[in-house]
Amino acid sequence: MGPDALATISYAVPVLVSLLTVRFFFVLWRSSQPASKPRAARLRCLIVLGSGGHTAEMMNIVATLQKDRFTPRYYVAALTDNMSLQKAQVYEQSLIQSDGKKTVENAHFMQIYRSREVGQSYITSIATTLLAILHAMWLVIRIRPQVIFCNGPGTCFPLCISAFLLKVLGLGWSSVFYIESIARVKKLSLSGLLLYKLRIADQFFVQWPQLQQKYPRAYYAGRLM
Amino acid sequence: MANKERRTVFVTVGTTCFDALVMAVDSPEVKKALLQKGYTDLVIQMGRGTYVPSKVPGDANLQVDHFTFSPSIADHMRTASLVISHAGSGSIFETLRLGKPLIVVVNEDLMDNHQSELAEELAERKYLFCARPQTLGDTIRSMDLDTLIPYVPGDARPVATLINKFLGFPVD
Numbered sequence: 222m223g224p225d226a227l228a229t230i231s232y233a234v235p236v237l238v239s240l241l242t243v244r245f246f247f248v249l250w251r252s253s254q255p256a257s258k259p260r261a262a263r264l265r266c267l268i269v270l271g272s273g274g275h276t277a278e279m280m281n282i283v284a285t286l287q288k289d290r291f292t293p294r295y296y297v298a299a300l301t302d303n304m305s306l307q308k309a310q311v312y313e314q315s316l317i318q319s320d321g322k323k324t325v326e327n328a329h330f331m332q333i334y335r336s337r338e339v340g341q342s343y344i345t346s347i348a349t350t351l352l353a354i355l356h357a358m359w360l361v362i363r364i365r366p367q368v369i370f371c372n373g374p375g376t377c378f379p380l381c382i383s384a385f386l387l388k389v390l391g392l393g394w395s396s397v398f399y400i401e402s403i404a405r406v407k408k409l410s411l412s413g414l415l416l417y418k419l420r421i422a423d424q425f426f427v428q429w430p431q432l433q434q435k436y437p438r439a440y441y442a443g444r445l446m
Numbered sequence: 447m448a449n450k451e452r453r454t455v456f457v458t459v460g461t462t463c464f465d466a467l468v469m470a471v472d473s474p475e476v477k478k479a480l481l482q483k484g485y486t487d488l489v490i491q492m493g494r495g496t497y498v499p500s501k502v503p504g505d506a507n508l509q510v511d512h513f514t515f516s517p518s519i520a521d522h523m524r525t526a527s528l529v530i531s532h533a534g535s536g537s538i539f540e541t542l543r544l545g546k547p548l549i550v551v552v553n554e555d556l557m558d559n560h561q562s563e564l565a566e567e568l569a570e571r572k573y574l575f576c577a578r579p580q581t582l583g584d585t586i587r588s589m590d591l592d593t594l595i596p597y598v599p600g601d602a603r604p605v606a607t608l609i610n611k612f613l614g615f616p617v618d
Contacts, residue, residue, distance in 0.1 A: 256614025404560060405563065406566075408563070442607075
């Protein structure tokens with residue numbers, strides 16, 4: 222590598238870093254802004270299913286969403302969670318039956334590696350977390366969601382981070398909606414807290430008014446259950 | 447005694463292991479309290495627990511039955527007169543939606559015990575009773591089901607409306 226190349230790098234790196242920094246803050250600011258013009262087009266949705274109670278809450282939201290606007294729908298659940306995708310499949314099937322149309326073509330079901338299983342050791346969880354992040358990246362690049370719905374637990378975090386990175390790199394734009402579980406009355410969950418503090422969730426909902434008072438940027442719009 | 451009305455207590459731990467609860471309901475103290483309150487049957491769903499309660503047939507005592515898992519948990523809830531449940535939100539809201547009186551028992555052995563938050567909040571709002579394994583007997587003896595307020599299920603529509611607004615969809 223000659224001195225010219227070195228000089229180029231020593232100029233290019235700071236410029237690139239500053240550009241990315243500016244872009245980073247622009248994405249942060251832009252994400253928190255509601256749409257400026259009315260929208261008519263359909264949106265590709267990524268729906269992250271937690272497990273048990275989380276999935277039940279998420280399906281209550283999905284049930285109230287306008288299916289013609291929020292389509293196609295990509296459901297993602299942890300590889301170890303067989304129940305959640307099944308619930309989503311049952312729901313999508315019921316749509317077809319009531320509709321007569323082939324809505325199922327608009328629904329896709331996928332599984333994702335989990336960062337950490339309950340009781341897993343910390344050393345191995347570094348490796349599995351990396352794997353989970355890479356897998357999340359791959360899924361987000363493949364799906365290129367325009368809207369992401371999540372309500373914890375950990376499964377959603379790598380997906381939201383990946384979507385945010387794509388925004389910063391200018392490879393896609395998505396709005397992230399996080400709805401904290403009804404089980405959280407006084408404190409946010411870890412994924413909730415991270416997405417709130419890092420401002421990765423564009424709209425953040427809690428289900429108890431006392432929690433909204435602690436986290437003023439959150440919305441309280443009643444309970445889901 | 448076929449004409450005698452059966453009043454069943456259904457105990458559920460979901461997919462968890464909660465031996466402390468199964469042991470508590472299997473104790474003479476809790477069984478006696480349930481009998482005094484007029485309950486006739488005790489059905490225990492014990493999940494992954496290892497403690498096996500004794501099955502008791504007959505009419506003189508509280509009739510006790512148990513199983514580990516069953517696809518018909520909803521049916522057990524529907525026929526129950528009282529549900530005693532672990533603090534998982536799934537079981538809690540399923541029971542409340544069926545309008546069944548509910549005692550939630552918080553598992554104190556769980557590491558991250560945020561579960562008690564929900565049970566305590568709902569107990570404060572008088573939708574259910576909240577207990578610990580060691581206070582279950584007291585809770586049953588002192589509970590007055592008439593003080594419970596029926597739970598009105600939540601509604602996801604306000605959240606969906608805000609999401610629609612944020613995305614620029616017309617809100618009808």
